[in-house]
Amino acid sequence: MAKRIDVTDLDIYYGSFKAVEGATFSVEPRSITAFIGPSGCGKSTVLRSLNRMHEVIPGAYVDGDVLLDGEDIYGADIDPVNVRRTIGMVFQRPNPFPTMSIYDNVVAGLRLEGGKRRKADLDDMVEKSLRGANLWEEVKDRLDRPGSSLSGGQQQRLCIARAIAVEPQVLLMDEPCSALDPISTLAIEDLMEELKERFTIVIVTHNMQQAARVSDTTAFFNLSGVGKPGRLVEMATTEAMFSNPTQQATEDYISGRFG
Amino acid sequence: MSDTTNPRNLSDDDRVESDRLLHDALTGGKLPRWATAAVAAAALVVAIVLNLLTSVDGVAGTLVVAVLLFVAFQTLWSFRVEGRRHAVDRLATTAVYATFVIALAPLVAVLLTVIVQGFQVISAEFLTTSMRGVSPRAEGGGLYHALIGTLQQVGIATLFGVPLGVLTAIYLVEYAPSAKNRRLARAVSFFVDVMTGVPSVVVGLFIYTAFVLTLGMQRSGFAASLALTILMLPVIVRSTEEMLRIVPNELREASFALGIPKWRTILKVVLPTALSGIITGAMLAIARVAGETAPLLLTTFFTNSINVNPFNGPQAALPTFIWDQFNSGTDPSRSRAWGGALVLIVIVMLLYAGAKLIARYTGVKK
Numbered sequence: 322m323a324k325r326i327d328v329t330d331l332d333i334y335y336g337s338f339k340a341v342e343g344a345t346f347s348v349e350p351r352s353i354t355a356f357i358g359p360s361g362c363g364k365s366t367v368l369r370s371l372n373r374m375h376e377v378i379p380g381a382y383v384d385g386d387v388l389l390d391g392e393d394i395y396g397a398d399i400d401p402v403n404v405r406r407t408i409g410m411v412f413q414r415p416n417p418f419p420t421m422s423i424y425d426n427v428v429a430g431l432r433l434e435g436g437k438r439r440k441a442d443l444d445d446m447v448e449k450s451l452r453g454a455n456l457w458e459e460v461k462d463r464l465d466r467p468g469s470s471l472s473g474g475q476q477q478r479l480c481i482a483r484a485i486a487v488e489p490q491v492l493l494m495d496e497p498c499s500a501l502d503p504i505s506t507l508a509i510e511d512l513m514e515e516l517k518e519r520f521t522i523v524i525v526t527h528n529m530q531q532a533a534r535v536s537d538t539t540a541f542f543n544l545s546g547v548g549k550p551g552r553l554v555e556m557a558t559t560e561a562m563f564s565n566p567t568q569q570a571t572e573d574y575i576s577g578r579f580g
Numbered sequence: 581m582s583d584t585t586n587p588r589n590l591s592d593d594d595r596v597e598s599d600r601l602l603h604d605a606l607t608g609g610k611l612p613r614w615a616t617a618a619v620a621a622a623a624l625v626v627a628i629v630l631n632l633l634t635s636v637d638g639v640a641g642t643l644v645v646a647v648l649l650f651v652a653f654q655t656l657w658s659f660r661v662e663g664r665r666h667a668v669d670r671l672a673t674t675a676v677y678a679t680f681v682i683a684l685a686p687l688v689a690v691l692l693t694v695i696v697q698g699f700q701v702i703s704a705e706f707l708t709t710s711m712r713g714v715s716p717r718a719e720g721g722g723l724y725h726a727l728i729g730t731l732q733q734v735g736i737a738t739l740f741g742v743p744l745g746v747l748t749a750i751y752l753v754e755y756a757p758s759a760k761n762r763r764l765a766r767a768v769s770f771f772v773d774v775m776t777g778v779p780s781v782v783v784g785l786f787i788y789t790a791f792v793l794t795l796g797m798q799r800s801g802f803a804a805s806l807a808l809t810i811l812m813l814p815v816i817v818r819s820t821e822e823m824l825r826i827v828p829n830e831l832r833e834a835s836f837a838l839g840i841p842k843w844r845t846i847l848k849v850v851l852p853t854a855l856s857g858i859i860t861g862a863m864l865a866i867a868r869v870a871g872e873t874a875p876l877l878l879t880t881f882f883t884n885s886i887n888v889n890p891f892n893g894p895q896a897a898l899p900t901f902i903w904d905q906f907n908s909g910t911d912p913s914r915s916r917a918w919g920g921a922l923v924l925i926v927i928v929m930l931l932y933a934g935a936k937l938i939a940r941y942t943g944v945k946k
Contacts, residue, residue, distance in 0.1 A: 372837065374833065374837060377832070377833060377836060379758040402839055402840070402841050403839065404839075405836060405837055405838070405839040406838070406839025407839075409837060409838065410833075410837035412830060412833065412834065412837075414830060416828070416830040416831055416833075416834045418831060418834070418835075418849055418853075419831070419853055419944045420849075420852040420853055420855075420942075429835070429838060429840070429848075429849075430838035430839060430840065432848075480834070483834075483838065484837070484838065487838055487839060
């Protein structure tokens with residue numbers, strides 16, 4: 322069920338401000354692709370444009386093609402709500418719904434998309450998703466407790482369970498570990514390895530070691546200059562990027578010689 | 581090799597002495613715990629003595645003198661023993677408590693007066709009969725007619741005002757920012773501000789002109805509800821707006837990212853998260869209009885009889901009942917006015933408690 326993404330000549334705007342210019346790349350199915358680069362270079366913006374989440378900000382729009390298995394997700398007859406159901410997202414800070422229990426958080430996506438579902442089906446889905454997020458053993462006895470009662474790392478895994486419960490094709494992760502301690506980070510990274518079997522994963526990270534550890538492909542984004550749009554500098558297999566980058570800027574950034 | 585700075589090399593006596601020095605250095609010159617109470621008692625005694633000896637008379641005068649003496653004694657003592665920083669700290673602490681008491685005093689006084697005066701007339705008869713045929717000079721009678729009127733008028737106003745206000749706020753917070761044309765949002769926001777400042781009697785006049793004179797309807801409880809609705813709206817819109825704005829954007833994004841449509845996100849994620857605050861705001865609005873008098877006089881006037889039909893003819897209400905009884909000027913009617921005030925306050929408090937209970941069981945889980 323994992324799908325590939327092809328992006329061609331993507332320009333992303335916030336109102337009249339051009340945030341990203343001319344991004345062209347492909348994301349292979351059942352792989353982990355990492356976006357790295359300095360703050361403000363547009364990597365999160367590119368990630369959010371992959372499931373039309375950047376449109377939540379008033380005035381944001383794109384120019385260019387984003388194809389999901391050949392289908393243009395910005396096509397005239399495409400409903401962004403359906404795009405987001407197909408391409409899920411996990412955010413930087415764990416954000417479980419504060420009014421809902423652990424159980425309700427996991428089925429939120431299923432319930433809120435409408436339609437009646439049998440209780441037994443939902444129960445199965447909750448167990449399956451929580452197992453998928455490596456959280457089941459820790460919370461199975463307190464599914465009716467509020468999601469906010471969990472620790473930060475558990476909350477983030479709850480958010481991942483919530484995201485995979487709607488069975489998306491692609492999972493976007495926007496710095497999913499930057500608010501977590503090393504042990505929770507390890508748990509999430511192990512989880513990504515497992516999820517890769519079923520999903521296409523794109524992750525934004527500031528942690529170079531994390532990119533090197535988990536990803537198959539790495540893309541380096543950078544600003545062309547102060548006040549200018551960000552652009553994709555280089556993209557290659559993670560091994561090649563970290564051992565033998567073709568661009569000087571990539572080498573400088575990876576080796577830490579770059580601001 | 582004897583090193584006297586190392587505690588291990590000290591004799592027992594020296595060690596006790598050094599512990600005492602350290603203790604003094606840490607505690608410094610500090611007033612004992614009982615200092616505040618002692619100074620307060622001393623100030624009170626001195627003030628009472630002064631009261632007996634001089635021309636300063638009365639409880640209030642004595643209290644003022646006592647407070648001033650307390651401030652002077654404590655600050656001076658603290659300054660001598662503890663130094664400037666502690667003296668200023670004690671002075672500021674006293675000032676904060678004093679302003680708190682001054683702000684609270686009128687509130688407590690009003691509540692106590694209403695409860696004490698009101699309880700004298702509250703009875704089963706007072707709650708279940710009207711003033712029909714009861715002379716202002718006579719004891720007895722009741723506010724049943726006014727109670728019905730207030731419950732109906734405020735109830736109908738709530739029925740209109742809360743949904744309208746909450747929906748307006750939802751538009752302003754959730755939909756207006758992404759609209760291509762912001763003019764409508766700006767206009768709505770502007771008129772909400774203007775409405776906040778419109779005196780209630782003007783709203784009463786407006787409903788009288790529009791509903792009674794222009795549309796040719798008669799004055800009724802319903803007309804009063806319309807006026808109350810207008811008065812409630814800006815309060816509800818503003819408070820709901822504030823509450824919706826503090827719902828973190830991350831929750832909306834989390835919901836959108838699950839493929840949940842915007843309207844469902846608002847209904848199932850944003851509103852429940854803000855519910856407790858929205859209910860509090862709505863209750864404040866209801867409490868505010870429940871005590872309005874002027875617009876009721878213009879739109880439904882007043883009657884001494886029971887009228888259970890809000891769409892037909894004059895209807896009494898608690899504020900107008902209080903006003904009418906107070907106007908009569910006799911002792912029995914004055915105490916009936918206090919009874920009305922007590923019932924009004926109790927109704928608002930009951931509503932508030934009920935709303936808080938609802939919010940507790942539906943809102944953010946802790």
